[in-house]
Structures are given as structure tokens and as C-alpha cells.
Amino acid sequence: xxxxxxxxxxxxxxxxxxxxxxxxxxxxxxxxxxxxxxxxxxxxxxxxxxxxxxxxxxxxxxxxxxxxxxxxxxxxxxxxxxxxxxxxxxxxxxxx
Numbered sequence: 361x362x363x364x365x366x367x368x369x370x371x372x373x374x375x376x377x378x379x380x381x382x383x384x385x386x387x388x389x390x391x392x393x394x395x396x397x398x399x400x401x402x403x404x405x406x407x408x409x410x411x412x413x414x415x416x417x418x419x420x421x422x423x424x425x426x427x428x429x430x431x432x433x434x435x436x437x438x439x440x441x442x443x444x445x446x447x448x449x450x451x452x453x454x455x456x
Contacts, residue, residue: 362391365426367401370394374418389425396430399423 365373365384372380384392402423406415 363387363393364429365392365394365398367398370398370402370419370422371405374415374422390427392425393427393429394423396428399428 369380369384373384402419403416406412406419409415
């Protein structure tokens with residue numbers, strides 16, 4: 361892998377920004393990856409947008425030819441627990 365796409369670049373490509381599209385087209389899909397953090401952020405954005413089905417299709421199309429890099433299991437499990445804690449804390453703050 362030579363290129364790791366971040367969320368901003370993925371969004372620029374999906375919006376058709378010429379420079380981002382051109383630069384991504386110059387990179388072989390085999391040399392390009394996306395982290396699970398970026399995938400999470402993209403799908404979180406889809407959930408919040410006005411036209412989720414249309415935007416979901418864009419994300420799926422972009423990710424289809426890319427390798428998705430995950431974290432190792434131990435960190436991922438710990439992160440999941442942290443995420444649940446933060447969600448519960450937020451819900452408590454909003455209720456209080």
C-alpha cells in the first residue's frame with residue numbers, strides 16, 4: 361500500500377472535485393487503502409445526511425476497490441468499550 365485515503369479526500373472524490381479525482385485515478389486500487397476510522401466517519405456522515413441512500417451508494421462504490429485497514433483485535437475491543445462509554449455519558453448528560 362502506498363496511499364492511505366483520509367475522510368476529507370474520500371469526500372472530495374465523492375463530490376467530484378477534479379484534483380482529488382485525478383490524483384486518485386493515478387493510483388492503482390491495489391496501492392490504495394482506507395482505515396476503519398475513515399469508513400466509520402463516512403458512514404456516520406451518511407446517517408446524518410438528507411439523502412442517505414444516494415450517499416451510501418457513493419461510499420460503497422468508493423470503498424469497493426479499496427483495501428480497508430483495521431486495527432488489531434485487542435485495540436478494537438477496547439475502542440468499542442470506550443465508544444459505548446462515551447455514548448452512555450452523552451445520553452446521561454442530555455437527560456440531566
